Amino acid sequence: MGGSAVSRRLALISLMAIAMIVVPAVTSLPSGISGVKDTGCNCHGTEADPSVTASISGLPSSYNASETYNVTVSFTGGPAIDGNANLGGFNLWVSEGTLATLDSSTQLWGPNEASHTTEGNDQRSWTLEWTAPVSGKDVDFILHTNSVNGNEGDGGSSGDMWAKAQVEVTGFGGELPEADPFKVLATLIVVSSVLLSIVVLYVFYRNNPEGFEWERFAPWITEWLTSTDHKKIGTLYFVQGLFFLGVGGIMALMIRVQLATPGAEFISQGYYNQFFTLHGTTMIFLAAMPLIAGFANWIVPLQIGAPDLAFPRLNALSFWLQPVAALLIFTGVFSGGGADTGWTGYAPYVVTENTHAGVSMWAAGQIMLVASSTLTGINFLTTMAVMRAPGMGWFQMPLFTWSILVANLMLFLSIPAFGVGLIQVFLDRTIGTAFYDVAAGGDPLLWSHLFWYFGHPEVYVVIVPAFGVISEVIATSARRSIFGYKSMVYAMAGIGLVSFIVYGHHMFTSGMSPTLRFVTMLTTMLVAVPTGIKIFNWLKTMHGGSLVYRTHTLWTLGFLVTFTLGGISGMFFPSMALDVHLHETYFVVAHFHYVLVGGTVFGFFAAIYYWYPKMTGRMLDERLGVLHFLTAFISYNALFWPMHRLGVVGMIRRTHTYYITTDDFQALPEWAADWNMLISVSAFLFFASNLLLVVNMIKSLIRGEKAPADPWGGWSFEWMTSSPPPTPSFDPHNLPELKDANEHVANEPSRLGQMFRRLMVDDDASEGGSH
Amino acid sequence: MSNTILGRDAYWMNFFGLMLLTLIEVAAVGADLSSAAEGFSMTERQLTLWILTVIAIPKFIMIAAIFMHLWGENDSGILTLTALFPAFFIIIMILFIGLTHPDASMGLPDWCRPGNYGL
Amino acid sequence: MAGVTPLFDAIWNDYLMWSVFVGAISFGWLYHHSYFYRAKEGEVPNIDGLEVGVFPKEYDNLKLEVTWTLLPFILIVWLTYISWAPLDAVWSQTGPDGYHGSECQEGESSNNYFDSDGYVRSECYWEIDIVGQQWFWEFDCNGLSEDLCSTDYATVEGELKPLLTLKEGETYLAVMNSIDVTHAVKNPDFGIMEDVVPGQETYLWMPAVEETSFLMLCAEYCGDNHAYMTAQITVE
């Protein structure tokens, strides 16, 4: 704000200084005039003379972008009379667009300043070409003309007169002038607050149709802002997750429109680069993780029979850090310079000054998300370790709870590495430390290591909870207990453990230590084993069952198809000869969207259809649900399946455009353009089909059927409570007790269990553990 | 509070032990160890590093065991196990991030190459 | 299907075969069970007697579970083996033990040929430099003769881009460096890529086995003009 005013003033002063320096030059009249825009034409006398009239013609009242106009500048009056050796000269300055000469009577001082030449000083009018800018800003034309008498005395200028004319051509108002980031951010906060307030008031009104009174509204809204109840916080997470799923989806659509045809200019590369960066960051951190956290908040305490989480206030803090962090991450977008580093934010690009300004806040927002995840981790790990209802041993925990346990363990232990990396980047970008300054010896690969040490567990963090959902849904839908409960648990734990030693496969072509590349190539192959166990166990669960087809059953079967495909395509990457070609191509994009959309998102769609009645007490519409599944499943596959083929023929990620083979060089085959069009169309269909889910949820809230306590016939504790459950979810003084249909196991700890038991605090220890 | 070391109060004993070890550390850095280092055929700096590392370990254990109650309480056993849980992940991090060094792909060591095994 | 390089194709086909095999088993199983074990009209049975608040009857079979732990394990051991085999070729070392010998002396030729496994072997190689910079590539032939390696400019979609001309039948080792941020050389027709990292040299084997002319791309995001950071490589 102040800075730009100061620099504008400085620019003005320096312009004036330059003008004064060139004064001697401009007085040598016949060769042209320059630098008179601000000082006025002092080359022929000090004052403008009213007897001379300058005029500009040929300009439209408002221009079209990039169109070229012929501009004629002329003057009348003054001492210029026919027969003089020289008649006059001019200087034309435009604020926007570019000038060009048409003949030798004019010359350019720059793209926006022109004058006459020695040849042209015997004319009274000159014609130039002006190409309008694309910006759409209003354009000023400033013209100075001399009318000269052609004498030689006094350096040729005595008795000459000059005039000034100014014309403004209005633009089409296209691009906004550069905005002040903080003003824009403030405006956006105000606007979104207003929108949010309207929504909140409407929801309040629906709940209290008898009327709006502050006495009723204040405690209601305070309750939502301050609640530490796991169910309310779960709902808040859920709303945030769905909102950003939409935001991330819209950014994906922008990307797809741009890529629908080769060489398109739908969005500029600056925006494209922001969109793919924020699409990744949003989808992983602001959509997938909050959706998972939402379900974990809602379901985990209910499933283990706990009244609430262990640290409810920390839980509230975990949530509230997220919307604020989201605001920081998007700060740059509001001011036109969102982060453009890719969600991986590779160093040293991420710390260079020619990144967009939003990168700093992108890092800052993620630091807050790291804090949020850390608090969530403490909370959930403690809750699951200490607050299971009587009778519920580790191996009686429902599989969804197990999946949240494994996911939180991975997240909790890996995210500090990311946090440290982000802090290094943030400090590099603010106070100027040199962690990733290559000239100072910084190692760009350190960031990749810290990022992927977290990043690989992270992608399992978002997929493992979906495993839990699928395990619950498929068992309930098949009316069976899950096949191989223990091997399911061991497989999940195995995935969790392996995730920490495989991350190097993201860096196979990065110049990382070759030994580590080799080691992670071997370990990456191992991932297939526990994943395979899980898939086969799910399939076997259906065996001898009686599959009741509901919407969540459909999503689960859909998950099994897409996740298996995603798993298989994942096996191509640890093979080095394949990886050096497939790395950074659309084959990778296809793979991780098959796992993250076909896995996580499908899993959580199943979870929505499965647990929504429990959360709201209202059933969802099955017909709409089936329609949602069918349209989404088909458009999803049409969206991501072709990407495999595009990747193999060499289409790379994160580029604003792609090249089709021409006569001169080989690039993508011609059909690649058609396939991209197909992908883009499918993307819109996929997005639209998911709106059905939103419609379904709203419809259910307004006039859904009342849900019973156990609509699907599940066994775990959440089905014991009413729909929706009371607060606190279970009476702390009268916790439910889990019975076991297998009587033989409960009281016989295994050898490992006996070891634990020796280490544990005895029941009869007086005031066990205290001092 | 019944814990004792050599018949004296554990906190006090631990405190004195820690002070002593820290004094040794400071002394090891300040003292001229070059002649001793030659005896171990290493540079003085290496010897200092070894002394510092070796002393850091008992200090670490003493603080964890006595002050953080990982020794001698009812819940010490299970909490020690809890405290050690991240060890695997820390080791992986130090091996993979702390101790690797960037190199070109052709620097793949022989033991990773099939050709080395005649395959 | 791919037709990238003989080495890529060989492993790709193996992998594709095993993928189809695994996919066929999984999907056959899935489709069969989801149809055959569907609930009949109006029927809501409770096969394992699920009951709220009761941990359900265990349903497992150790032999089966061990089977589908071991079989995939054996499969991945096999896949690891076939992926390991080309490591010597993909990340070949220099010198007589490597697939591309030592650096060529003047007058020598790489004489590229395919061995029985589909790997390119050469008698010696030529060293060239590739330098990445926001947002263009720079080639340096290191003084090699015109017919072995030459640099020029070509027009790619209306923009002037660097052109590198290599000789068919020769093998090149690209010594790569970046002067600002991380880039990556991606040569789709050679089926290879490797990052170009500032402050560190990386290497890339480029065996020019057949005549072609293709676009070299930047595959690591490097800033505004990333998508347009291309160059043309011609093998003739």
Add this chain to the structure above:
Amino acid sequence: MSADYHDHDDHHPSPWGPHDWGHGAPHNSFSPLIMSIGCGMFLLMLGGLFSFGEYDGRYLPMIFVSLAVIAAALIVWCRQDMSFDGSYEPRAVGVPFKNVQVRKVGVWIFLWSEMMIFSSLFSTYMRYRQGIPRCDTVFESGDWVEGVAVTCFEPASKLIASSWWHIAPGAINTFALIISSFTIVQALRWANKPVGSVDEEVRRKRVYRYLAATWCLAALFLTLKMIEWFIGFHVPEIGFLGLHEHDIHSLYSEGYLINNDHYQAHHYVDEATGAHMVANIQVSASLFYVTTGTHGLHVFGGIVGLTYLTYKAWTGAYNPQSAVSIEYFGLYWHFVDLVWVLVFPFFYLY
């Protein structure tokens, strides 16, 4: 939703005020919301205050505003906890933490993430320490030209461990932290003495004095750190100790800075030619300041916690029923000490 809310209305204390810890219903709080906003503001303003090392003072007032917001949130948080008297101290059920206090398990799990944070910092340190040649090695090799900066690793210990006086603040800090670890277990011990075995007024005084001593030691730690980093100190002439009057320069005035790419030190002067070696030490300085600074921030966090504990102890709130609260804080505090046990040798001595 609003319906069942009203059922609980009467039990709900204000979200600003002290909690009623006696009943199990959720305790509402404004603190999380305010703290999040404060943290967001702080990071935003920090991004305005510094940009690639350029300082812009216009954002400074907002930094203080955001810190005030965070402080307000902390005050609300602590105010709600003041009413906590230890009567509501749930214990774990089931394997493996059976009978252990829930909050103790929570603190230990929190320490996992602290361990990973410092492991990440140490991994960074190891990688750079190995990967970048040491300045003294480069200097001795003679592989440098005067006036052209050499990129090399200059450990801070080169300055700090150069004399007894230089290392004094760090060494005193080491002892300060060990003593503070000891004072806090003493506070715990006094709070834990069975009721009746000790006069309650004596207990109150002992507990809060030990906690206050811990507070002072933590403050001493940070003060000495600032002296070592930025201020330096003066050694007077003391004849009978053989001391000469001289100044001990701070790291700042020695030019050991995160943005110094032209570092010169007296020990990098070639005696034969008088040529200075100029070094780019930004990475080593960044590592030193950020790692020890992260530790220092943990000490600062400890001071914040100790302020609350000391105040609560002054009101006489700690007795055997509620003493475990001191232990939970103590676990964190000892962990900070443990980290120093590693930071001190590797950043100050080696």
